[in-house]
Amino acid sequence: MxxxxxxxxxxxxxxxxxxxxxxxxxxxxxxxxxxxxxxxxxxxxxxxxxxxxxxxxxxxxxxxxxxxxxxxxxxxxxxxxxxxxxxxxxxxxxxxxxxxxxxxxxxxxxxxxxxxxxxxxxxxxxxxxxxxxxxxxxxxxxxxxxVILSKEETYGDISPVRLNSNGVNAFVSITRGCDNMCTFCVVPFTRGRERSREPQSIIDEIQDLYDRGFKEVTLLGQNVDSYLWYGGGLKKDFDKATEMQKATSVDFAQLLDKCATLFPKMRFRFSTSNPQDMHVEVIETMAKHHNICKYIHLPVQSGSTRILQEMNRQHTREEYIALIDKIYAIIPDISLSQDMIAGFPTETEEDHQDTLSLMEYVKYDFGFMFAYSERPGTLAARKMEDDVPEEVKKRRLNEIIDLQQRIGLERTQRFIGQEVEVLIEKESKRSDAHWSGRNSQNTVVVFPKENYKVGEFVMVKITDCTAATLIGEAVGYSEIMN
Structure with a gap:
């Protein structure tokens, strides 16, 4: 997923x-x-x-x-x-x-x-x-x-209305479809082959959002890092492009750099990334711009290379760890989150322990964790027996969740005593006297309202935390407001 x-x-x-x-x-x-x-x-x-x-x-x-x-x-x-x-x-x-x-x-x-x-x-x-x-x-x-799947449709010519919007955050789709035939996933069959949206239509949509007062954009795709525009067409056909098309193509690092440069008073996030497409240029672009949030959702699915091969993931455990090391070296204050599947077909206790040890190594801030459920139409459903008993899946999932909660609390506690930049998004659910927003690392921050307003960037001194929420007091506006 x-x-x-x-x-x-x-x-x-x-x-x-x-x-x-x-x-x-x-x-x-x-x-x-x-x-x-x-x-x-x-x-x-x-x-x-x-x-x-x-x-x-x-x-x-x-x-x-x-x-x-x-x-x-x-x-x-x-x-x-x-x-x-x-x-x-x-x-x-x-x-x-x-x-x-x-x-x-x-x-x-x-x-x-x-x-x-x-x-x-x-x-x-x-x-x-x-x-x-x-x-x-x-x-x-x-x-x-x-239900015909298109090789061209990106809806780049439609300016979406913003539904149930807080007027602060918006999502902008930049790719559709997926070429990664992960054996557990139905997406390539339901959303078709991967294609990217024309860069100027993306910039135009962001400009419209900026003009209407939005402050944060999340660039969306099944696999945003593999964004590649060369005049239209499927990603897999790029090798057939002309020399001119290749020379003028735009990849994800270039698109991200352009967005951050053109809109310095907006914050940018992106989701979702695939490990094999997370190139060093993207990480360096993130490090270069203050307004690109220091957070990557980087699904791994399993810590076992054998299971990753069964899943048809395009990376090994060792390659994933090398990527993590590179990310922390370039952006030490990054937050990372994962997707994890417990009980994939043929998973042994040793494979499960590999997953737990990978989590200990990476130190994820957040996680999205599921027990494997067979999806009709996927390669796994057609070719693999769902052979891990439900009670074993449940136990392994609980062990993954418990570990993530412990690591997540440690990662949240690192912000205590720091000043963090927060974009105010809404009133806190628990108190109408407090604002709620997120810092660059995607952690929720709650603080007294005072005279601040929704949509403002505020520096907040963190004094306490729960497992998933930072608590503090505003100390002034962020430089992005100047």
């Missing part, structure tokens, strides 16, 4: 300003990774221009869409329960249409439409521009489907 799934955001319904003259109501709900939430903004933008305003009241909707995730069985089961709820409402409001978007749409198209007959429309991740045509089909009483 090359994407971070924020459990707090699962099932959010999206709302934007109402457009005068729009007469239909759209209820859109998102599950899965940040790419799905970003895609929902694109979908809402397209439908906004085709007569739909959003609503948070399911019963009022003319059109209900759920943007789905296939990464874990739990996610699919949750979405099936939501579809049952939608169809219960549809019995009361028969004119309401229900559609499935995203990764499950591509994988379960025939089941949803033909066998179970629980939706009117199935739309894959590359077909959102076809929504108006598909809706016309549905209005005429026909089921509608488009």
């Amino acid at each position: 090359e994407k971070v799934i924020d459990e707090n955001k699962q099932g959010q319904s999206l709302v934007l300003d109402q457009k005068e003259g729009n007469t239909k109501k759209l209820f859109i709900e998102s599950y899965g990774c940040q790419m799905n939430f970003s895609d929902s903004e694109i979908v809402a933008s397209i439908l906004y221009e085709n007569g739909y305003n959003t609503t948070q009241n399911l019963e009022d909707a003319d059109l209900v869409l759920v943007n789905t995730c296939s990464i874990r069985d739990k996610a699919e089961q949750t979405i099936r329960k939501r579809l049952e709820k939608y169809n219960a409402v549809k019995k009361i409001n028969p004119s309401m249409k229900v559609g499935v978007l995203g990764c499950m749409a591509e994988r379960l198209k025939s089941q949803f439409l033909e066998e179970e007959k629980i939706v009117d429309m199935v739309v894959g991740p590359d077909a959102y521009k076809d929504l108006p045509n598909l809706l016309a089909e549905v209005e005429e009483g026909r089921d509608a489907i488009n």
